[in-house]
Amino acid sequence: EAGVAQSPRYKIIEKRQSVAFWCNPISGHATLYWYQQILGQGPKLLIQFQNNGVVDDSQLPKDRFSAERLKGVDSTLKIQPAKLEDSAVYLCASSLNRWGEQFFGPGTRLTVL
């Protein structure tokens, strides 16, 4: 069974630029999560999808971050414009349902200069 795929693995941008991350969850997993993990901290949930609907986006900075999950499969997370404090690893995870264990992708390491 293929795991969660993410791309790109690394991205370096200047502040005020835009960037997008892509995630393909494990086949059949209805729930998809995007996390932000700053060095030395635990992952912070940004947004949770159940199929193609948003379950929780309470910690998503909506003035600059957006996410979508068209057709309830792949998802993209966008930052526009980026700030220095957005430098972090962005992790995508999926689970069969909202109560089950999550499986993580390899993450995208973003550096904002």
Place this chain on the structure above:
Amino acid sequence: QKEVEQNSGPLSVPEGAIASLNCTYSDRGSQSFFWYRQYSGKSPELIMFIYSNGDKEDGRFTAQLNKASQYVSLLIRDSQPSDSATYLCAVNQLYGQNFVFGPGTRLSVLP
């Protein structure tokens, strides 16, 4: 009050000893509890999950849950240097944000 707290590290134990990692949570209605291991530069990987009060064993790992005390722990028996990593406690809450991670505890197993 933070939603999920873990004992501050780093925690150092000698090889072969028992490592004890602790986690407390604030949402009394939380349903399920997970322990993830994260090696430096890697993404979290699931070690164990537990839903019911009591102990759950899987090889060298034992998860313990006490819902009355809002406490979950992970014991690692016969610790190996390869167990050196950050251990993340995660809680699936009934109210508020659905899934919350603790800050992690860094474990070092010394040869």
